[in-house]
Amino acid sequence: MADLAEVQQLELLCQAFYGGGGKEEQNEAHKVLIPLKILEQVGLFLSASTAHWVVGLYIYTELTQEMQPKIGYHMSRLRRVAFSFRDIALSSILKVAVKTLQQFDAGAIRVPNDEEETRLLKQVLQLALNCLSFDFMGTIADDTTDEQNTVMIPQGWSEFREERFPKMFFSLYNACWQKNPHRPRVECARLCLSCLVLISAFRRSFFETTATRNKYMSALILGTFKIIKTRTGLTDDMCYHEFCRLIGKINTSHHLSELCASEPFREFPQYLFDFTMESLKSWQRMPNSKHYLLGVWAHVISPLLFYKQKVPNDLELYIERITAAFIMSRMCVAEAIAEDADNCDWESPLNNEVLRQEQLEVLSQLARCRYTKTARMVHELFEETKAKAQSGEISRKVFEEKITWLVYLIGALVGSNWTGRLPDVYVDDASSEMVQMANAGLSKLVLTLIEETKCEETPESLELAFLYFLDQFRKLFIGQFARKLDGTSAFATGKALGAADDKAVVATLVSKIGFNLQHRVDMPDCIKKSMDLLFEFVAGVHIVHWISRAPELIVTGRLLLETPTGAYFLTNHCSAEFKFLSMRRYSRLRTTYYLTLGTLLFYQQRKAAVTFEQFVQPMDAIFLSLWQQTDEGRNPGSIRNALCRDPLIGLVRDLRGLSFASGNSSTYTVLFEWLMSPAKKINGSTRMAIFSWAADAWWDDAEVMVPLLKFIADFVSNRGGSRIHFVESSANGIRLFKEASSVVLKYGNRILQKQDVSDPYKEKYKGMAVALQILSNIISGSYCHYEVFEVYGDTVLKDSLRLALQMCLAIPQDDLMAYLKSLRPVYSFLEVATESFMQHILELPPAHLAQLLRCVEDGLCAQETVLMQSCATLGHFVEFIFKYKESEEKEGDAVRAFLEAQPGSLPRMLQLIFQLLMTGQLPNLFAISGVLLGLIVLQKDEYLKLKQQIIEQQIESKRPQVEGFFMELMVNIEDNLTPANKDRFMRNLYHFAHDIRKMFSFSLVLHFKDPQNTAESMEVLLHEAAQFFDSERRGLCP
Incomplete structure (x- = not known):
């Protein structure tokens, strides 16, 4: 227990030096480590007994581990601490470790107790490892590897x-x-x-x-x-x-x-x-x-041709034999798992996508050396395995495991041909024709097996192997890396398979995907990967190079349209044959499905075999069904029943996919007119109106509302600035705003009243974030004339803005930071709202405005996207205040009321920006320069007070230098926010930031609210640390 207590004390001490000993208060500058004191104190341990030595090394080890830059809310604040530690202490600590190891190596360290000596050596090696693995650049390495x-x-x-x-x-x-x-x-x-x-x-x-x-x-x-x-x-x-x-x-x-x-x-x-051959033979050990x-042997393949005269003569033979041994080891693995999987102490690569992909990538590299021999070997193994299964020499389970591996291996071999430089990179004497014939032979084996197993029950692992092969096959023949062959078609291998042309090849591949969507619905991974592969086929746009003519652009979706398979997808997309559509667990895949088919549909608008109206007939039937459930619109609330729930969810997911697919003005107009025009079947109402009724009835069901809101968010998004384009005299922009805001208002007013929730994120925040995204997309879309609402006394704009601000205020700041990735629409909305509607925002009570600014404060310390949005929001806010602070209009009254009620909000922002600036935590000075200038102009007295505080915190010799930096910052700067003045300030700020950071080679403590508190806190921390060290020395010394 004494050892455990001692270890925990040491760990706590190291954490205290790194993080300040606890959670920091909001808007306080982070207390930065003074590492030289640590070196001085721990040095006393290293000159004492062996026990002291181990404790000192343990402190260093824990400290180097604790000082690693980490991901988290305070990441940007603590990163500077880590860099300070790196610059001042880390080198000295590593030197201590290396010096100790040199003494061990020379035999200068003799400890009577062998266990104590081992413990000491282990501790110093761990310390050296921590120092060498330090994140020197602060990139936050991936923990998964x-x-x-x-x-x-x-x-x-x-x-x-x-x-x-x-x-x-x-x-x-x-x-x-x-x-x-x-x-x-x-x-x-x-x-x-x-x-x-x-x-x-x-x-x-x-x-x-x-x-x-x-x-x-x-x-x-x-x-x-x-x-x-x-x-x-x-x-x-x-x-x-x-x-x-x-x-x-x-x-x-x-x-x-x-x-x-x-x-x-x-x-x-x-x-x-x-050594490699010996390892491959012992395939059970550490696979x-x-x-x-x-990877070593795969790495030498590409340069082997260029350095052929300089490398050992047998290198090619080594690689060929290693490739063969690796393939045979996969057969052994398959047999062992099939026969006794429960007693295997390692995971099958077939069940681990990352591990499997690594091995296949290595094989695809190795096979490029003497490719035809490797292909012939795999071909023979495939036929041999099938023959043994048919004769009963191997069990069904062994056959399935082996054949699955062989399909993956064939996919890897075929996929290794995508480079387009086939005759150049293969180091044997194989010609292009020989390689194509080898590929054709291997591909025919798999395609034949696919046909043979259609009527059989196959394991999901084999189906996934088929899909992997089809993906590699796609890359070879019609993929984005289609090859340039000497005088031959890119589809020559396809013809060797018996396909008449490139369209037949596409039809053969896509038919397997369609079969999976119809019959493999009990295999979730298979359905998902089939959907992804179908999207790649449809959305792929590739260049095929020809020798005899200019390069040709091939849109694989257009090729698919010219096949019976493509037409079948468009005319039967909602058929009961596609069983996955009726299964709730695949509900999320409907969006991808209709994105794919929508892309395919919009390819053929000019010469449509299937018109848009024909395509959306099944969706029209759902609209009609929902309409009838509401008693033809007379009782909208009756849409809240179990018979409507799943069809409604499926409909909005399907429509979201179609909306994604309508990426330009012409395709969007087709979808817009269908949804927004009065429909005869539903008594002249628009189809969009049904979503407003659904939001009013299903507001408390997140599984309904989140997909519905996401569809609306994409439907109103003007992606690229040209997707939604209405003529000047059209009211379509206003109609679109009113329909979308109707959904948001009916949902938002209800969800804000919901108090008792077990999971706030799932039940409230997720839907609120999407609702805010809807309004952000509309405001930034620039297709709605908002002045019309005020002219005609329509309050929908004010109501929408009021509701959106209430939703922003309803999310506690801790939750906002905890779910920042999902709640980024809060910052997106604040950015666009403060740019266009500051007069409406200032109608909030001053306390609520201050709360919004605190959200912006947190955003300034967050990831870069949110940081930029927060800078823009604050910039809009500051410019509006500067413009109206002395105005006699009602906006001026609102500005002055806020400044009087919340006098500390803007000074706190000024303090925070200088803190981030001086500690190097602002990656984009251009974004913050205008904001900082506005704050300085608005808060001259606070700026002078802050400047004096910062100067006084420096040691006597540095104060004149820091004062000079501040003087240069304001050279030629006027009290206005004109573009020319901003440009001058931007240049001054750049030099100021560079000079101030250069001077602070290791950070000092900056505590803007009360500098004396910070100095006392650090003094206490160091005093307590010294006391701890002293007590440890007294306890350990004889």
Whole structure:
């Protein structure tokens, strides 16, 4: 318990130095670490006993881990802390670790207790690993992988570019296994390899000369070569995994020409080949580690042709044999899982899309060396597997596993041909014709199997394999990377399959997708991927290169239209044959389905085989059914019944897909006229009116309202600025606004009254966000003349704005930040509303205006998109106040009332922007310059007071320099917001930000509200830390 309490104390201390010991108050500047004090205090531990030494190293280890930049609400504030730590302390901490490791390597450290020595070594290796894996650039690495492509080590860390640095880790690794063979230090050995993985990924520019980098590379190759030769420690699974990572990283960090020029590399390929073949034969052991070894061989394929005279002669043969061994290992994996899946302690790659894709990508690279031989091998394995299944030599389960793998492998081989440079990149003597015939043979095997299994029950894994193959087949023949072949058609292989032309090829592929949508509805992943693949076929626009004529643009959707399959989709899209449409779990896919078919429909508007009116007849039938449920409009509330719910959800999802597909003015007009024109079947009402009734009846059902609102949001969106275009004399823009706002008002007024909710995000916030997006899209669409509403006394605009502001205010700030990605429409609406309707916004009570500004404050500290929107919102707000602060109009009265009731709102904004500016947390100075100028002009006294505070917080020697920066900031700046004045301020601000950040090479504490509090807080924190260190020393020293 004492050890646990000590560890928790140390962890808490490190967190306190990083985050200030607790949650920060709103709008306070973050307290920044003073790392030199830590180095001074922990240094006392490192000069004491072994126990002290371990504690000191543990503090450093925890601190380096805690200081990593992290994603979160305070990310931008804490990032500067991490960079300060990197610049001041991290190098010194790594030097401590390296110096200690050098003493271990030289045998200068002798601890009587072997366990204590192991513990110490492990701690210092972990510290070195933390330092090397530090996020030097603050990019917030992806946690889903342990790979770091390049270590951006600072240029000034020159001590670590000497070749003795990696040699030390190799020496320590060997010592971990050889010093005491009966009790090897396995964990320490693994940490040595982990450090070497990072060392091998140092950025190229870190080394001052090519000769220095080559020496470093040679040391890495030599150390790795010795381990391969002796197999030291590779019986341990974790060491084996890290060693495979090391080999892969050395390969990806260096060009083949550089490796070949290295003296130790001459014998390296042969030993690496033996090690790889040995690993592939032991396919059960650490299957995920072999990807790194295979990646080495795949990486040399492309440059192999160019350096053919400089590489070892047997390299091609090695790659061919490794490719064959890998393919056979997949057959072994399939058989083992089929026969005894429950006792396998590893996951089948067929069930892990990421792992499977990695292996297929490697195979597609490896197969480019002696491609026809690899294709022939796979062809023979396929036929052999089918023959054994038919004769009963293998079980049905084994057949399904093996044939699934073979279909994936064939897809990978066919997909490797998309580059368009086939005769150039294959390093054997295969001609284009031979490769095409090999592809045709492989493709025919799979297409035949697809036909044979249509009437059988197949596992979902095999269906997914079919879809993978079809996707790769699409890329080869009609994909966006269609090949340029010597005097032959891009569809030559298709003809070899027996297809008459390119349309027949398309029809063959798409028919399988249609079959899945009709008959494989019990396979969710299969349905989703089939839908995605259908969209790629329809929406793909590709260029096919010909030798004999100019390049040709091929729209695969147009090819599909000319086939019976395409016409069948358009005329029977709502048929009961497509069973997935009637299943609730596929409800979300309806949007993708109708986006795809809508795209296909709008391709053929000029010579329509199926007209728009014919296509939407099934949707018209649903509209009519809903109309009849409301007693032909006399009782709109009766639409709230179970018979209407699912058809309504399906209808709005379908319409949203159609709306997505109408991407230009002509197609949008067709959809608009159908929805907005009076319909005879529903007694002259518009179809859009039914959605207003639905919003009034189903307002509390999020599963109905969210899809409905999303459809409206897309329908009113003027994407690209030219999608919605009405003539000047048309009232269509006003009609569209009134219909959309009617839905928003009926939903919003009700949802704001709902109090008891178990899940606020799902039941309220999600729908409110989409409602705000509707109004944002309309206002920014520029197709509605809003003055008309005021002229004719129509309150719909005021009511909509009032409701939208109430929805913004109804979301607590903590929830707004917690669900920021989904609630970004709050900031989108505030941006467009403050630009066009500030007079309406100022009708809010001053307290509510202040609350909106606090939302903007949070937005200034958030991700870049929201930050830019917040800057624009604040800029509109400030300019309006500046324009009307002395006006005698009612807008001037509203401005003065706000300034008198909330005197602290604008000064707080001024303080926050200077805080973010001085700590480097504003990525776009142009966006904030106009806002800051407006705040300075409006709040001159507050600006002068703030400037004086910042100057007084500096040490005596820096105060004149900081004061000079502020003077230069306002040179030639006038008290107005003209474009010329803004441009001058922008230039001054750029120099001010650059100079102030340069001076603060490590951050000092800025606490604008009460500087004295911050100084006292940091003093207390350091005092408590010192007391803790002192007590630890007294407790541990004899």
